[in-house]
Amino acid sequence: MKFVTFESGGAVSYGLWQEEGGRTGVVDLGRRLPYPTLDAxxxxxxxxxxxxxxxxxxxxxxxxxxxxxPLSAFRKCFCVGVNYPDRNAEYKDASDLPPYPSLFIRFPESFSGPDAPILRPPESRQLDYEGEIVLVIGRAGRRIRAADWRDHVMGYTLANEGTLRDWVRHGKFNVTPGKNWASSGSLGPWIVTADAVDAERLRLVTRVNGEVRQDDTTARLMFPFGRILEYVSTFCTLEPGDIILTGTPAGAGARFDPPRFLVPGDVVEVEVGGIGLLRNTVADEAP
Structure with missing residues (x-):
């Protein structure tokens, strides 16, 4: 199943995205079930x-x-940094593969939705893209064993984990400011339930204006999904509706020489077979 949050006739609801029998559209669950939102x-x-x-x-x-x-008001959003081996090599610091995941958090307002603009703020010209696969927690858990991770994941969505590169370097370990500008990233287009996805064989591709910039598979993750859930749930309870962004492959704009940051009018597409396609156009934020 594919769960969506949608707007029609000025009203917002949620439902199932259907692509059967030659008809594509939305079954409105908001008028059939007692839960006011998909989050609920x-x-x-x-x-x-x-x-x-x-x-x-x-x-x-x-x-x-x-x-x-898809989710309008998730409680917790963890992001895993440097989770593909070629991404670790991009840092050119001769470091070994890390023993633990690198984590930071994002706030709901930092994400727009599918086909909505992602915004470059006036304070920076270093807006960058990061295509990622997102885990949506569906069952609460603390100290989850890596082998049991599937019992706690309701489904998957996609993210462009947009980053203001100069703002992640204001302090020695200061990532949060560069990751939380309003609508600098995006989520969507829907949540695909876990039963429809082969998580070990997902190919993630990010394109900018049709040019492939990132291309890798979950088979090469340094920290597979089970290890991520095991680690995060050690220090906090994961709850239904929490989300985890699982890392971006090599090929972000900052790693080109010279860097290739996003500019207004650029179209960024994040695509994973079995999950979907997330597309956004870059715009400047109004002062």
């Missing part, structure tokens, strides 16, 4: 209730809705 449905661990509507004809045609960020 996941928090209640009620995803199974939606399965009864999987074969229902769409209430809204695809062209009549605007998809929004």
């Amino acid at each position: 449905l996941i928090a209640a661990e009620a995803v199974a209730e939606a399965a009864a509507f999987a074969g229902t004809p769409p209430d809204h045609a695809a062209g009549a809705v605007r998809l929004r960020r």
